[in-house]
Amino acid sequence: MNIHEYQAKKLFADYNIPVPKGFSCSNAEEAKQIAQDLGGDTWMIKAQVHAGGRGKAGGVKRAASLDDVMAITQNLIGTNLVTHQTAANGQPINSVLVETTSTIKNELYLSLIIDRVTARITIIASRAGGMDIEEVAAKTPEKIFNQAIDPVVGIQAYQCRELAFALQLEGNQIKQLTTILFSLYRLFVHKDLSLVEINPLIITDSGNLLALDSKINIDDNALYKHKDLAALYDPTQEDEKEYKARQFDLNYIALDGDIACMVNGAGLAMATMDMIKTHGGEPANFLDVGGGTTAEKVTEAFKIILSDQKVKAILINIFGGIVKCDLIAEGVIHAIKQTATQLPVIVRLEGTNVEAGKTLLEQSGLSVITADNLNTAAKKVVEAAKGAL
Numbered sequence: 001m002n003i004h005e006y007q008a009k010k011l012f013a014d015y016n017i018p019v020p021k022g023f024s025c026s027n028a029e030e031a032k033q034i035a036q037d038l039g040g041d042t043w044m045i046k047a048q049v050h051a052g053g054r055g056k057a058g059g060v061k062r063a064a065s066l067d068d069v070m071a072i073t074q075n076l077i078g079t080n081l082v083t084h085q086t087a088a089n090g091q092p093i094n095s096v097l098v099e100t101t102s103t104i105k106n107e108l109y110l111s112l113i114i115d116r117v118t119a120r121i122t123i124i125a126s127r128a129g130g131m132d133i134e135e136v137a138a139k140t141p142e143k144i145f146n147q148a149i150d151p152v153v154g155i156q157a158y159q160c161r162e163l164a165f166a167l168q169l170e171g172n173q174i175k176q177l178t179t180i181l182f183s184l185y186r187l188f189v190h191k192d193l194s195l196v197e198i199n200p201l202i203i204t205d206s207g208n209l210l211a212l213d214s215k216i217n218i219d220d221n222a223l224y225k226h227k228d229l230a231a232l233y234d235p236t237q238e239d240e241k242e243y244k245a246r247q248f249d250l251n252y253i254a255l256d257g258d259i260a261c262m263v264n265g266a267g268l269a270m271a272t273m274d275m276i277k278t279h280g281g282e283p284a285n286f287l288d289v290g291g292g293t294t295a296e297k298v299t300e301a302f303k304i305i306l307s308d309q310k311v312k313a314i315l316i317n318i319f320g321g322i323v324k325c326d327l328i329a330e331g332v333i334h335a336i337k338q339t340a341t342q343l344p345v346i347v348r349l350e351g352t353n354v355e356a357g358k359t360l361l362e363q364s365g366l367s368v369i370t371a372d373n374l375n376t377a378a379k380k381v382v383e384a385a386k387g388a389l
Contacts, residue, residue, distance in 0.1 A: 001218045002050040003232045006097045008214035011191070015183040018176075019211045022099030024048060031073040032066050034098040044099045045072045049091035050237040052215070053083035059093070062101065069098065092236050102210055107200035108167055109133050110180070112188050114195075120148045121188060123155075123181065125163045129200035155185040169203075176209045191229060192222030241285075241304050248300045250289055257282025258312040259385050260305035262298070264289050264319060264328075272317045275374055281382035284311050298331030299338060306339055313344045313384040315377055320351030329357035333364045344369060344384035348377035 006024040013019055022044075023034045035043045047059035054060050059081045063069040073096050080090035109129035115122040128136040128143045136143055145166040147159040160178035169177055180201075188196055195217035202212045223230040235243045245252030251266070259281045263269040266288050273283040285308065289301050305311060318328045332347060348371045349357045361368050369384070371377035 001220055001223065001229070001233055002237065003216050003218065003229070004048040004050070004095070004097075004234065005046065005214055006048060006095075007232050008196075008216040009097075009211070011187060011216065012211055012214055015187045017180055017183050017187075017211055018209065019214070020044075020099045020102055022097050024095050024097050025073070026095045027077060028070040028074040031069050031096060031098050035063070035066055035069045038098070038100050040100055042101045043069055044097075044101055045069060045076065046097040046099065047076050047081050047093045048095045048097055049081050049083075049086075049093055050234070051081070051083045051085040051091050053085050054081065057081055057083040059083070072096075073098075087239075094234075094236055102202060102212060103205040104200075104202045104212075105205050105207070106203040107212075108203070108209075109136075109199050110184075110201045111195065111197040111199070112184055112193075115148060118148050120151060121185070122149065123147045123159070123163060125167055127167050129202075133199055149185065155182055171207075173203065173207065173209060180209060180211075191226060192219045193217060194219045241307055245287070245301070245304050248297055250287065250297065250301055250304070252288075252301075252304060253286040254308065255283050255285050256310075257284045258310045259381055260284045260287070260308065260311045260314045262287050262289060262301050262305065262314065262316045262318075264323060268317065268319060272315065272374065272378070275378035276315065276382060279379045279382040281378070281385055284308055295327060295331035295334055298328060299335040302332075302335035302339055302341075306341055306343070311343065313346065313381045314341075315381040316345065316347045317374060317377060318347075318349050318351075320349065320353060320357070324353040325349040325351055325357030326353040326360055327357075329360040332368070333360065333366065336364075336366050336368070344381075346371060346377050346381040346384060348372070348374060 009019045021038055025031050025034055043063045045061050045063050047054055061072045063072050076093050076096055080092050082090035107129040109126040111124045112121055124146045126144050145163055147163060149155050157178060160181045164174040164177045184196055193216060197215040198211045200212050202210050204210055218229050239254045241254055242252050259276050261272050261283055263272050269286055269288045276283050285305060287301055289297055316332060346369045358370060361370060369380055371380055
């Protein structure tokens with residue numbers, strides 16, 4: 001789960017990681033009042049969306065007066081911000097962060113991630129922080145430094161010093177970086193995070209380190225332990241279909257293709273999408289209805305995939321185990337009748353009660369196309385999407 005910058009900075013502050021003073025708001029009057037309370041002559045107004053690249057997209061602006069604060073806020077709130085990390089229609093801006101400005105001497109990059117190869121939390125740092133960090137990583141990887149943390153002993157001071165030397169920090173800055181890294185590691189472990197990123201971590205004109213931006217991803221599987229973090233979830237930043245799927249405990253991810261998939265099991269779902277691509281098609285989604293699905297969940301899943309206007313054909317690939325094939329067939333029949341879809345539907349069933357499931361589909365009176373194996377099903381759905389079936 002992602003959270004907004006202002007929420008991440010609140011967590012940073014709780015763990016004594018230095019951040020600029022600032023507050024979030026949802027209208028121009030509130031923004032003006034915050035700016036007045038913060039004091040100073042200039043302020044940063046930052047659109048709060050779950051996407052990177054906000055600065056280049058016009059979502060981060062400097063205000064030189066209280067009138068500027070109000071005007072910038074009014075122009076941002078209620079619009080969509082399109083960045084290189086968003087879909088074509090962008091992400092809605094429902095709030096902004098009003099912050100004090102900082103004088104930047106240097107921009108650094110700092111993050112903690114879970115490295116799947118080493119199975120360890122790993123620190124990644126670079127002296128080339130800022131808006132083009134992705135380009136730095138791609139073109140000049142020698143500027144990226146990392147340290148893997150042993151889970152038995154935790155982060156060590158010598159690792160922080162090595163990174164500080166690599167970042168060309170001096171004197172008290174080395175101590176500051178060490179403090180920040182120890183705090184980030186505690187935050188990462190305590191809150192079950194999957195990513196924490198500061199870009200940029202700046203060196204101010206006074207020589208101090210300051211987290212000018214913040215990004216936090218939380219492991220969804222750990223949210224049951226962190227009710228405070230779960231409460232930070234913002235459904236407006238999520239694809240509408242993905243949000244609705246979450247309400248029915250369905251694993252759905254929207255993709256760019258035109259062939260909708262409904263499968264039980266993540267591995268089978270991946271194999272199904274691979275087979276669709278093998279036959280020249282493009283999946284419109286990843287949808288795992290799970291091992292304990294019901295007719296109601298099948299119906300809701302059907303509604304969700306039909307809400308995607310790009311979809312031209314539907315492939316249902318179910319391996320009956322815990323959930324029996326005849327139950328799935330009943331759910332499919334109910335879903336097609338309730339939605340009255342005219343799209344071609346290809347169904348491949350295998351496993352427990354498969355013959356009973358196929359019989360129900362054949363006797364339903366619906367124009368459902370059945371297949372005996374995944375290869376045939378994938379071939380048929382691609383042909384159907386192209387209008388060749």
